[in-house]
Amino acid sequence: MIEPRLLRTLQGHRGLAVPLWLMRQAGRYLPEYRDLRAQKGGFLNLVYDSDAAAEITLQPIRRFGFDGAILFSDILIVPHAMGQHLEFLAGEGPRLSPPLVDSTLEALAAVPERLQPIYDTVAKVRAALAPEVTLLGFAGSPWTVATYMIAGEGSRDQHDARVLAYNDPQAMDAIIRAIEAVTVDYLAGQIAAGAQAVQLFDSWSGSLAPAEFERWVIAPTSRIVAALAQRCSGTPVIGFPKGAGAKLPAYVRETGIRAVGIDETHDPAWIDANLPYDVCVQGNLDPLLLLAGGAAQDAAVAHILKAFDNRPHIFNLGHGIDRRTPIAHVERLVAQVRGWRG
Incomplete structure (x- = not known):
């Protein structure tokens, strides 16, 4: 049986070739995605249509041969299953109602069956993938999901959630733990x-x-990692605390994760010097460099590959791929990573 390169890297092995996938690799920069979305309608229609969602998950694998396929879904499926109404408004993004800044958890009626189409998508993708490609599931971490549930939408500084956490930490803790359980x-x-x-x-x-950060990011992540270790022993968990900065080593040390995604604001040399060498790092090309392309992209890719050459490393972006990214830039990235031998 073939053990996928990406999965081995997540388990702490460093091979000759660096595995590669991209956050938001299934999406609007791909013409095949845009064609399917035009046929099927809105974003949620795609997420809850397991045939369509499986097809979208597989599209970038067919085109680029990535080592990992990331489930096509959304982090707000969890609050939707917890009973909030979810809609995506054109040009405005997601809306959840009632927002918890004006309501309570007790007012929500859970709809757990909303999770079943996602499981169906996972099963369909796994059946269609070659054995050397790792299938990645995902969820939003409790803090990030809570910010949407409380405000009812995304916000620049997460004002409503942060104020609630300061004014009523018990209420925030109840929200975090409810999200955590689901x-x-x-x-x-x-x-x-x-x-x-x-x-x-x-x-x-x-x-x-x-x-x-310690209370609302590290502690819930630690509990999730421990619970999954009990229920799904041996399954790697990648933590991605975007913007963690100097708090990243504590996040790795205290959560128990063995793989961490790093955003584009981190210096790879600093990451390499400050994280244990048995921890897999994932990242961290700036998505806007991939959009810009050219020699600057090539130099940044080489810098990242060289910085992490002596540790388990999965090449990725520092966040999701920009919808305006040219296909040729992604092809150039893939060729450079595939050709890297240190």
């Missing part, structure tokens, strides 16, 4: 359906002060 079940369900590794996206962790 997230553990959700990730375990993805793993049971065929996901071989999972990623926790904490896109808004960078807005928190150190003590708040």
Whole structure:
């Protein structure tokens, strides 16, 4: 049986070739995605249509031969399953109602069956993937999901969630733990359906002060990692605390994760010097460099590859690929990473 290169890297092995996948690799920069979305309608229609979602997950694998396929879904499926109404408004992004800044958890009526189409998508993708490609599931981390649930939408500084956490930490803790419980079940369900590794996206962790980061990012992540170790022993968990900055070593040390995604604001040399060498790092090309392309892209890719040459490393972006990114720039990136031998 072939053991996928990406999965071996997540387990702490350093091979000759660097595995590669990109956050948001299934999406609007691909013409085949845009064609399918035009046929099917809105974003949620695609997410809950398991045939369509499986097809979208597979599109970048067919085109670029990435080592990992990331489930096509959204982090807000969890609050939708918890009973909030979810819609995506053109040009405005997601909306959740009622927002918890004006309501309570007790007012929500859970709809756990909303998770089943996601499990169906995972199973369909796993059945279609070649054995050397690792299937990645994901969820939003509790803090990031909570910011949307509380405000009802995304915000620049997560004002409503941060104020609630300061004014009523018990209420915030109840929200975080409720999200946490559903997230553990959700990730375990993805793993049971065929996901071989999972990623926790904490896109808004960078807005928190150190003590708040410890309470609302590190502690919930630690509990999720421990629960998944009990229920899905051996399945790697990738933590992605975007904007963590100097708090990243504590995040790695205290959560128990063995693989960490790093955003584009981190210096790869600093990361390499400050994280244990048995921890896999994932990242961290600036998505806008991939959009710009050319010699600057080539130089940055080489710098990242060289910095992480002596440790387990998965090449990725520092966040999701920009929808305006030319296909040729992605092809150039893939060729450079595939040709790297240190």
